[in-house]
Amino acid sequence: MSETDPNAPAPRDDASATPHRRRPRYKGTHPRRYAEKYKELAPEQYPDAIERVLARGQTPAGQHVPILVDAVLAVLAPRPGERGVDATLGFGGHAQRFLERIAPRDVVDEARDGPSAARGELLALDQDPLQLPRTVERLAKLGFGSDVLHARRTNFAALGAELTALGWDDGADFVFADLGVSSMQIDDPARGFTFKFDGPLDMRMNPKKGLSAAQWLARASVEELAQALTDDSDEPHALRIARFVKAQRSELATTVALAECVREALAGRADDDAIESSVRRVFQALRIEVNDEFGALEALLRQLPTALRAQGRVGILTFHSGEDRRVKKAFERGLKDGVYASTNSDVVRASPEERRSNPRSAPAKLRWARRA
Numbered sequence: 489m490s491e492t493d494p495n496a497p498a499p500r501d502d503a504s505a506t507p508h509r510r511r512p513r514y515k516g517t518h519p520r521r522y523a524e525k526y527k528e529l530a531p532e533q534y535p536d537a538i539e540r541v542l543a544r545g546q547t548p549a550g551q552h553v554p555i556l557v558d559a560v561l562a563v564l565a566p567r568p569g570e571r572g573v574d575a576t577l578g579f580g581g582h583a584q585r586f587l588e589r590i591a592p593r594d595v596v597d598e599a600r601d602g603p604s605a606a607r608g609e610l611l612a613l614d615q616d617p618l619q620l621p622r623t624v625e626r627l628a629k630l631g632f633g634s635d636v637l638h639a640r641r642t643n644f645a646a647l648g649a650e651l652t653a654l655g656w657d658d659g660a661d662f663v664f665a666d667l668g669v670s671s672m673q674i675d676d677p678a679r680g681f682t683f684k685f686d687g688p689l690d691m692r693m694n695p696k697k698g699l700s701a702a703q704w705l706a707r708a709s710v711e712e713l714a715q716a717l718t719d720d721s722d723e724p725h726a727l728r729i730a731r732f733v734k735a736q737r738s739e740l741a742t743t744v745a746l747a748e749c750v751r752e753a754l755a756g757r758a759d760d761d762a763i764e765s766s767v768r769r770v771f772q773a774l775r776i777e778v779n780d781e782f783g784a785l786e787a788l789l790r791q792l793p794t795a796l797r798a799q800g801r802v803g804i805l806t807f808h809s810g811e812d813r814r815v816k817k818a819f820e821r822g823l824k825d826g827v828y829a830s831t832n833s834d835v836v837r838a839s840p841e842e843r844r845s846n847p848r849s850a851p852a853k854l855r856w857a858r859r860a
């Protein structure tokens with residue numbers, strides 16, 4: 489079940505109650521630290537600054553550029569009046585495009601049909617309590633309010649319960665998931681996902697729930713850590729890194745401390761590029777463990793057959809082999825059992841242009857299936 493209903497607009501700063509604060513100053517011509525990117529963090533005030541960041545192939549701070557949008561729309565084929573699910577709302581880039589298709593304002597004669605007569609509805613899930621209200625507010629300003637957008641702060645492992653709570657017992661016409669973390673989460677050092685900048689070693693998509701990455705590391709044994717590094721990110725030096733990390737006298741509390749520790753563990757054993765790849769894999773594996781990403785994905789995949797109406801479509805964007813393997817297997821098994829009528833054998837990838845303009849699209853793979 490959902491933990492909150494964030495359809496209510498996010499609380500605004502009360503200017504009269506908040507003392508004026510000088511904006512952070514930065515050295516040089518471009519802000520480097522997240523907190524200094526005040527223009528990117530206020531896109532309505534500074535649209536030109538956003539355009540310039542996008543033109544450089546970067547993602548503006550506080551935003552997420554949606555990936556493979558045309559391919560996702562082609563696969564899911566959302567139509568006016570349909571019911572859809574976006575299991576990973578994030579910044580709402582994909583959700584906005586679904587809503588434009590299923591709930592277009594111009595096909596409705598409100599005086600004749602009532603305010604939501606021909607408009608479809610989208611159930612949107614995200615477990616991130618910080619981003620969800622901002623996205624709900626952003627989409628409401630675009631005309632997609634709580635009459636067509638049902639946003640719930642919850643793990644997508646609870647998809648079936650959310651459909652039931654909404655009275656959608658026969659399921660939805662399409663379900664979409666864009667796995668992993670958003671740019672807003674990765675880029676904000678305070679969330680602890682990145683080792684590019686120092687921050688608390690947290691990595692929780694829902695920081696109000698479960699163990700932080702630092703706590704998880706402190707509790708894990710050498711064997712558990714080595715297993716996670718192997719299973720979640722195919723790290724070739726898993727045991728060496730695990731032993732070295734667990735031999736540290738004090739708890740690794742920050743992202744930079746963990747990255748440095750992994751570099752030290754591998755010093756002299758691999759070249760610099762290979763060591764940086766290991767650091768990335770360690771961060772990926774920890775993130776997967778802290779958020780139980782594979783447990784949630786498997787729960788979602790199990791529920792899909794009943795979450796989709798007959799001929800319903802599902803599309804899932806995966807970003808590494810652990811995710812892709814699970815989605816591929818579930819769709820192939822469903823095809824064999826007659827649950828799905830079709831699925832793709834060749835994954836859909838981002839074009840060279842999209843990879844250039846949004847490098848975060850490079851590892852993405854789109855898999856889809858159609859319910860029998």
Ligand SMILES: C[S@@+](CC[C@H](N)C(=O)[O-])C[C@H]1O[C@@H](n2cnc3c(N)ncnc32)[C@H](O)[C@@H]1O
Nearest residue numbers: 554576578579580581582614615643644666784
């Ligand atoms: C890659 S982003 C989605 C971006 C989105 N498609 C857009 O256009 O902005 C993934 C989002 O899914 C959320 N998420 C990841 N796993 C989740 C889960 N198991 N349950 C609910 N939300 C999840 C993350 O918090 C993040 O906001």
